[in-house]
Amino acid sequence: MAAKLIDGKAFSQSLRGKIATAVACLKHEHNVTPGLAVVLVGEDPASQIYVKNKARQTVEAGMLSFEHKLPATTSEAELLSLIEELNADAAVHGILVQLPLPAHIAEKAVIESIAPCKDVDGFHPENVGQVASGEGGVVPCTPLGSLMLIKDALGDLSGKTAVVIGRSNIVGKPMAQLLLANNCTVTIAHSRTRDIASVARAADIIVAAVGRPEMIKGDWIKPGACVIDVGINRVDKLDGTGHRVVGDVAFSEASEVAGNITPVPGGVGPMTIACLLANTYLAACRSVGATAVDIF
Numbered sequence: 474m475a476a477k478l479i480d481g482k483a484f485s486q487s488l489r490g491k492i493a494t495a496v497a498c499l500k501h502e503h504n505v506t507p508g509l510a511v512v513l514v515g516e517d518p519a520s521q522i523y524v525k526n527k528a529r530q531t532v533e534a535g536m537l538s539f540e541h542k543l544p545a546t547t548s549e550a551e552l553l554s555l556i557e558e559l560n561a562d563a564a565v566h567g568i569l570v571q572l573p574l575p576a577h578i579a580e581k582a583v584i585e586s587i588a589p590c591k592d593v594d595g596f597h598p599e600n601v602g603q604v605a606s607g608e609g610g611v612v613p614c615t616p617l618g619s620l621m622l623i624k625d626a627l628g629d630l631s632g633k634t635a636v637v638i639g640r641s642n643i644v645g646k647p648m649a650q651l652l653l654a655n656n657c658t659v660t661i662a663h664s665r666t667r668d669i670a671s672v673a674r675a676a677d678i679i680v681a682a683v684g685r686p687e688m689i690k691g692d693w694i695k696p697g698a699c700v701i702d703v704g705i706n707r708v709d710k711l712d713g714t715g716h717r718v719v720g721d722v723a724f725s726e727a728s729e730v731a732g733n734i735t736p737v738p739g740g741v742g743p744m745t746i747a748c749l750l751a752n753t754y755l756a757a758c759r760s761v762g763a764t765a766v767d768i769f
């Protein structure tokens with residue numbers, strides 16, 4: 474393997490350590506403990522694992538964790554009424570509703586019902602607009618964590634070419650905005666892009682966020698490029714003994730060509746939760762007018 478491995482697990486551990494120190498300081502100086510409410514509707518096994526990890530790491534960082542597990546039959550009105558309660562609860566500084574939601578609940582209505590100051594996912598249109606126009610706002614966790622890894626690997630990003638593969642509201646679009654704000658020349662590639670391999674091959678930085686197992690091949694990558702794999706895909710093992718988790722990048726070929734590359738697991742995934750904790754800490758600081766410690 475030619476590429477240098479980007480260790481998101483170690484990076485996120487160090488970030489969570491800084492957050493825990495900042496949280497202790499906020500408690501000491503302002504007598505406030507950041508609180509994160511996570512709402513899970515239904516029994517999707519992958520979502521249950523994420524939610525459990527989030528709750529554990531929230532408590533480890535010295536914050537309060539409020540878990541709300543609702544049955545898949547919960548109505549949209551019931552969910553909206555819970556969010557209204559959480560919006561009004563002074564102990565809750567951050568609210569995260571785990572996506573995807575069951576099909577009978579409109580995601581847009583739910584996201585828009587969360588108070589923008591408690592929207593630690595950064596999905597509310599008010600935050601989306603502020604991030605897009607560079608006026609602050611809550612930055613979505615996965616793009617924020619990915620950007621931190623890219624900057625750690627490459628330093629100043631000015632003038633670099635970046636290709637974001639995938640145009641979701643959660644990752645692709647905000648990722649492109651952040652790279653643009655860091656003076657990259659940014660292309661968003663997607664399922665209708667013509668000759669996506671040669672588009673990708675022009676990039677100094679590739680962020681893969683398509684949700685298709687091992688789609689980005691070694692020959693899509695410019696030698697020495699920085700490759701960030703956001704994908705978390707479960708695929709059946711060939712011998713029929715369960716499943717394995719792979720990214721959107723064909724890691725073994727890509728790591729022969731790239732300069733830096735994130736593994737799956739252990740790359741972007743742990744950064745997402747650490748950034749969620751960071752956003753919750755920042756929301757708690759804002760709620761009491763405290764100056765946040767620079768954790769990034």
Ligand code: GUN
Binds near residue numbers: 643
């Ligand atoms: N489901 C997968 N990723 C995310 C995320 O970042 N936030 C929420 N709320 N749900 C998700």
